[in-house]
Amino acid sequence: MMLSLAIPLAGFLFLVLPTGGLCYGCAVTEEERPQLIFLLNKVISSEDTRTGLNPSILIALRQARNHNRNVEENLLQRLSQDAVSHAKESYSSGKVALNIMAQLASCVNPRHVSSSSSTINLVRLLEQKYQDELQNLNKYQAPLTSFYQLSLDVLALCLAEGNFSTAEAANLLKPDKDKKKYYLGNFSVDTAAVSILAQVCLKNKTLTPKVRHNIAKSVKWLVQQILNHSHDEVLGNLYSTGLAIQALTVSGIQWNCRESLKMILDQIHKGTFDLPMAASQIIPSLEGRTYLNVTGLNCSADKDDLDIITTTPSPPTSPPPCICVNYTVSAKVKTFINGTIPVHVPQGSSLFDVMKVAQDKNWNIFRFTYENSSWGPYITSVQELMADNNQRTYWQLLSGNIPLDRGAGNYIVSDKERLEVRYSKY
Numbered sequence: 316m317m318l319s320l321a322i323p324l325a326g327f328l329f330l331v332l333p334t335g336g337l338c339y340g341c342a343v344t345e346e347e348r349p350q351l352i353f354l355l356n357k358v359i360s361s362e363d364t365r366t367g368l369n370p371s372i373l374i375a376l377r378q379a380r381n382h383n384r385n386v387e388e389n390l391l392q393r394l395s396q397d398a399v400s401h402a403k404e405s406y407s408s409g410k411v412a413l414n415i416m417a418q419l420a421s422c423v424n425p426r427h428v429s430s431s432s433s434t435i436n437l438v439r440l441l442e443q444k445y446q447d448e449l450q451n452l453n454k455y456q457a458p459l460t461s462f463y464q465l466s467l468d469v470l471a472l473c474l475a476e477g478n479f480s481t482a483e484a485a486n487l488l489k490p491d492k493d494k495k496k497y498y499l500g501n502f503s504v505d506t507a508a509v510s511i512l513a514q515v516c517l518k519n520k521t522l523t524p525k526v527r528h529n530i531a532k533s534v535k536w537l538v539q540q541i542l543n544h545s546h547d548e549v550l551g552n553l554y555s556t557g558l559a560i561q562a563l564t565v566s567g568i569q570w571n572c573r574e575s576l577k578m579i580l581d582q583i584h585k586g587t588f589d590l591p592m593a594a595s596q597i598i599p600s601l602e603g604r605t606y607l608n609v610t611g612l613n614c615s616a617d618k619d620d621l622d623i624i625t626t627t628p629s630p631p632t633s634p635p636p637c638i639c640v641n642y643t644v645s646a647k648v649k650t651f652i653n654g655t656i657p658v659h660v661p662q663g664s665s666l667f668d669v670m671k672v673a674q675d676k677n678w679n680i681f682r683f684t685y686e687n688s689s690w691g692p693y694i695t696s697v698q699e700l701m702a703d704n705n706q707r708t709y710w711q712l713l714s715g716n717i718p719l720d721r722g723a724g725n726y727i728v729s730d731k732e733r734l735e736v737r738y739s740k741y
């Protein structure tokens with residue numbers, strides 16, 4: 316596919332693609348809907364959805380055209396309860412932003428989120444957390460969190476009509492001011508996609524022709540970068556494609572989104588989006604919706620037509636054969652760490668399983684810590700050497716020197732694979 320063949324036209328990109336119809340955004344057809352329902356059923360039946368606190372999942376479920384009202388109601392209540400109790404002290408700005416979008420998508424005013432007779436104004440809280448991010452940016456040339464979260468902040472403030480300067484926000488997300496914001500080691504398609512969504516929202520709300528013109532220029536540059544980082548129908552990688560489809564859709568370019576959509580549908584049965592968080596980032600695009608649509612949903616018209624699936628555990632089979640991988644921990648920044656060990660694990664094990672076996676075998680060299688996040692376990696330290704946001708360091712996961720596109724808990728290792736956890740800069 317010729318995704319990189321782009322001809323500038325009237326300030327936007329017009330893409331010439333060889334096959335299929337051209338469209339502005341797209342959605343699954345009625346024949347394809349069973350595949351989407353299969354995914355929605357998995358999401359509503361998952362532990363993460365039924366007991367967890369992930370606002371991205373609620374945003375996705377609310378944007379779907381099939382619903383399980385009970386599950387959505389329950390998740391909304393838990394999110395509201397948690398926000399009332401913990402948002403002020405312990406939420407990052409992006410987490411507040413996602414919560415605002417989840418409330419909006421549930422037709423709740425995010426300025427009055429209540430639970431157990433307490434109320435919180437999430438929009439005012441985000442205005443404050445956004446100012447903290449800006450202060451940190453001015454002082455240390457880096458946000459408190461990341462430009463991904465700053466983009467979420469601008470998007471949520473824009474959607475919820477918060478009190479902030481749209482011109483300043485447009486300037487903040489402008490790529491020519493400091494292009495580094497879109498690079499985390501490599502160009503981050505995810506960050507660019509959320510930034511485009513935020514900027515298009517700003518553009519729709521801004522009356523100043525100059526600001527509108529500047530936003531159009533920024534969006535055009537970012538769209539081109541996303542396309543430059545795309546191979547065939549995969550925009551960035553499998554896990555950024557959902558957000559990138561949303562971004563390309565709202566940018567107004569014509570492109571063959573059906574090819575990307577079909578690719579995503581093919582991946583559903585391979586288990587690529589089994590993690591509810593991964594599913595939540597592709598569901599809106601499969602429904603032909605974007606995060607800009609969270610304010611326009613008609614909640615009272617929801618159908619209640621999705622059932623929770625209870626899976627019967629499969630009967631015990633003979634234990635899987637053992638495989639052997641090579642596992643390395645290394646650091647050359649700040650301090651020197653280098654250790655390699657052969658690890659035997661049952662077939663089907665994850666990198667996280669490998670790390671635990673290595674740790675049990677040699678605590679001195681392979682001990683590590685992690686935090687649970689919506690994407691699974693996030694590796695925070697090896698031998699007490701901590702990832703540090705201020706110094707832009709993290710523990711990178713690699714196989715044969717190539718960075719993994721998923722986390723330690725979800726990456727299934729293969730026989731004779733060379734795996735590495737490397738202290739790196741982004």
Ligand code: B12
Nearest residue numbers: 409410505554555690691692694709711712719720721722
């Ligand atoms: C920013 C970011 C990072 C930053 C995080 C630190 C920071 N400065 O914020 C850095 C660059 C360090 C990073 C690292 C990694 N990331 Co990352 N990251 C993101 C990004 C762009 C935004 C996350 C975010 O802020 N969300 C919003 C906030 C409000 O939600 P949150 O839950 O509080 O966010 C936290 C977690 O998401 C966590 N986190 C970030 N990345 C990852 C990855 C994994 C596997 C886990 C468990 C947690 C985690 O850090 C966030 C900030 O604290 C997402 C894109 C996306 N589509 O979500 C990719 C994304 C989540 N990362 C991804 C990957 C693969 C990784 C790495 C495994 C890459 C690697 N080969 O080493 C490592 C994690 C290794 C480890 N130590 O366990 C994938 C996950 C896909 C998947 N199926 O699991 C994503 C979706 C990007 C992509 N399209 O491939 N990441």
